[in-house]
Amino acid sequence: AQSVTQLDSQVPVFEEAPVELRCNYSSSVSVYLFWYVQYPNQGLQLLLKYLSGSTLVKGINGFEAEFNKSQTSFHLRKPSVHISDTAEYFCAVSDQGNTPLVFGKGTRLSVIA
Amino acid sequence: DTAVSQTPKYLVTQMGNDKSIKCEQNLGHDTMYWYKQDSKKFLKIMFSYNNKELIINETVPNRFSPKSPDKAHLNLHINSLELGDSAVYFCASSAEYTEAFFGQGTRLTVV
Numbered sequence: 305a306q307s308v309t310q311l312d313s314q315v316p317v318f319e320e321a322p323v324e325l326r327c328n329y330s331s332s333v334s335v336y337l338f339w340y341v342q343y344p345n346q347g348l349q350l351l352l353k354y355l356s357g358s359t360l361v362k363g364i365n366g367f368e369a370e371f372n373k374s375q376t377s378f379h380l381r382k383p384s385v386h387i388s389d390t391a392e393y394f395c396a397v398s399d400q401g402n403t404p405l406v407f408g409k410g411t412r413l414s415v416i417a
Numbered sequence: 418d419t420a421v422s423q424t425p426k427y428l429v430t431q432m433g434n435d436k437s438i439k440c441e442q443n444l445g446h447d448t449m450y451w452y453k454q455d456s457k458k459f460l461k462i463m464f465s466y467n468n469k470e471l472i473i474n475e476t477v478p479n480r481f482s483p484k485s486p487d488k489a490h491l492n493l494h495i496n497s498l499e500l501g502d503s504a505v506y507f508c509a510s511s512a513e514y515t516e517a518f519f520g521q522g523t524r525l526t527v528v
Contacts, residue, residue, distance in 0.1 A: 346522070347421075347507060348460075348517075353515075403473075404450055404473060404517075405517055407459075407461075409457070
């Protein structure tokens with residue numbers, strides 16, 4: 305079964321600094337990968353997805369992620385964060401569309417003014 | 418126009434009661450899900466329906482029963498509520514297990 309590891313449960317970062325949120329997945333078969341964001345008391349919103357093609361994926365709000373098959377990683381990056389980026393971020397994986405999304409435990413990003 | 422909507426948003430009830438959460442999607446998706454988010458924010462799949470048929474039923478007590486009257490609706494009924502059922506329940510839908518679109522969640526508090 306698929307599993308997802310988000311290596312950092314909390315990441316504090318100063319405003320306008322860069323950030324990387326790490327995600328590793330377990331499967332060696334072809335996968336679909338996703339990053340979601342959850343603001344307080346809200347549902348999950350898709351930031352970006354990797355289904356196939358270019359390994360560098362750009363998403364909303366200036367985020368991007370890079371799929372690395374050899375490292376089984378899909379790390380999320382943003383070059384300059386804003387206070388409004390403070391939220392919980394979830395990495396998720398599906399077995400190439402054959403299974404529901406399996407989520408990591410989430411990373412709490414706190415942007416400090 | 419909300420893509421995935423679930424009601425109610427908040428639900429406070431006593432132990433032993435029976436309650437239902439409703440979910441509707443207007444995206445034309447064939448697949449719908451229920452996820453549970455615990456107090457540590459961990460999201461776990463409970464059920465997956467494809468075209469009104471149950472596809473996946475993870476290890477969930479049989480007090481939880483999903484019902485799909487048509488492919489746009491997936492309701493969750495919970496019998497004999499327990500304190501440990503307190504959580505946020507999310508409905509979601511997708512086309513062929515690609516990205517899932519989530520509802521706003523239902524915060525269930527059992528007292």
